[in-house]
Amino acid sequence: MTTLETLDVPDCVATAVRPRSxxxxxxxxxxxxxxxxxxxxxxxxxxxxxxxxxxxxxxxxxxxxxxxxxxxxxxxxxxxxxxxxxxxxxxxxxxxxxxxxxxxxxxxxxxxxxxxxxxxxxxLFGASSSEPGTPNIGQREQAHSTAVTPDADGFRLDGTKVYSTGNLYADFIVVSAGTADGATTQVVVPADRAGVIHEDDWDGIGQRLTGSGTTRFSGVRLAPEDFLSGQDAWSDKGSAYPATFPQLWLTTVIAGILRQVAQDAAALVRERVRTFYHAPAERPVDDPILQETVGYIASAAYAAEALVLDAADTLDASVSAILAGDGNPDLDAAAALKAAKAKVVIDELAQRAATALFDAGGATAARRGAHLDRHWRNIRTLASHNPRSYKAQRIGAHLISGTPLPNGAYF
Known part of the structure; x- marks a missing residue:
């Protein structure tokens, strides 16, 4: 049987790639x-x-x-x-x-x-946690219908998981499952093990290549070494707000898209050769209205990057304290609050900027062959992971009355 210890991985470079290299x-x-x-x-x-x-x-x-x-x-x-x-x-x-x-x-x-x-x-590792029909998603303690049960000389895994982002490209999948005694366990299975079925059925308007479809487990054989050492895989150890990391990740991806939107807007204007007879300049590159549009988009991209990196700095301090054995709940809360505020602002800012891109490019930008609609679709899809309206309300309640921020999976 292929297990965590025996699966081959591709040939790799001697040292992992370094940041900023x-x-x-x-x-x-x-x-x-x-x-x-x-x-x-x-x-x-x-x-x-x-x-x-x-x-x-x-x-x-x-x-x-x-x-x-x-x-x-x-x-x-x-x-x-x-x-x-x-x-x-x-x-x-x-x-x-x-x-x-x-x-x-x-x-x-x-x-x-x-x-x-x-x-x-x-x-690379993927995850299977979310299940269809869960009424209150995001709670820190979730029951799982996906189950690990004794079978012959070992165990078997059966169940269905949804929103399996990244599993299509993963070598291993960490699966959260229930046990016969009502507990929750995590097992690590090779993504190509017999009985692991990947359904590329995610049909969103954006982020269409994330493999965010269904993962089914049908009689997947488990060995003792497939169980995750009695430790959770998720990053909640020592943190009062474990979801800050994955939530800030999504907002940061949006900020990255916005950087590309700004570059595309400038390129559109540079490459335009036609304009309207009533435009304020004969050449698009000299048109102050188009210059203002590109300037707005570039400013939005700058603001988004500044916000997510400021939140990342605070999260960095929080994580460093946890890894040093000196976790600080105040730092955890500060990081969660900054990440939430960043999302509230960036979600709206990015969607407006991705729409303004078409003001810079005109009808040419609306051609399907230009593929520029992907920016708005991807931003809108990422922003829909958890409503910014809920985040804004919780931020307001916290500032007005000191109400603690939610500490589940989607805040």
Whole structure:
């Protein structure tokens, strides 16, 4: 049986790619190549994920002494920004992997940990937690109909998970499941093990290549070593607000898209040769209205990046305290509040800027062949993960009355 210990991983470079390095910039450039056409043609980025494995990007947060990238939280989120600009589908697809890695780090797992050892070797991890029909999503304690049950000389896994973002590209999947005694366990199974069924049935208007469909487990055989060492994979150890990391990730991807929107807006105006007879300038590049439009979009992109990186700095301080064994609930709350405020502002700002892009380009920008509608669709889809109206209300209640912020999975 193929297990966590025996699955082969692709050949990788000797050391994981480092943050802010020339190698990382080269990787990002390769990931960006062909992104509009991939999105338009609905072609999953298989080759791009092979490059990610080869560069061991998944080990970016692991200590350099282990052979990892040695990135801080701030440097990780800088990379998420870059990924969002290069290919937001890839950026979102990697979120669960880095959430799992962060969880193992917070659980004080070392380089000898089987999961982290695989990450150091280039493997990528997905997650299966959400289930259809759950009435109150996001609670920290969730019952799972997906079940681990005794079977012959081992165990078996059966059930259905939804919104399986990234599983299509993963080497392993961390699955949350119920047990016969009513407890919750987590198992790690190779993504290609017999009985693991990936259904690429996500039909959203945006982020269409994230593999966010259904994952089914039908009689998947489990060995004792497939159970996750009695430790949760998720990054909630020591943190009062464990969802700040994954929520800020999504907002940062939006900020990355907005960076690309600004670049596309400037390019549209530079390349325009026609204008209206009643325009204020003969050449589009000299038109003050178009200049103002591009300036607004660029300013929105700058503001979005500043907001997410400021929140990342506070999250960095919070995580550093946790890893040092000196967790600070006040820092946790400050990071959660900044991430929530950033989302409330950036969701609206980004959608307005992605619409203003068409003011810069005119009818030419609306051609299907230009693929520029993907920016708005991707932003709108990412923003829909949890309503900004709920976040704004909770921020207001906190500031007015001191009401604690929610600490479940979607805040």
């Amino acid at each position: 020339a190698e990382l910039r080269a990787l990002l450039a390769r990931l960006a190549q062909g992104e509009p056409d991939r999105e338009h043609d609905a072609r999953p980025p298989w080759e791009q994920f092979a490059l990610i494995r080869q560069a061991r990007l998944g080990a970016l947060r692991l200590p350099a002494a282990w052979g990892g990238g040695g990135a801080s939280i701030r440097e990780l989120f800088e990379t998420v920004l870059d990924l969002g600009a290069a290919d937001p589908n890839i950026a979102q697809s990697l979120r669960n992997h880095f959430l799992i890695v962060e969880g193992r780090l917070r659980a004080a797992a070392g380089a000898e940990d089987p999961l982290l050892a695989r990450v150091l070797g280039g493997a």
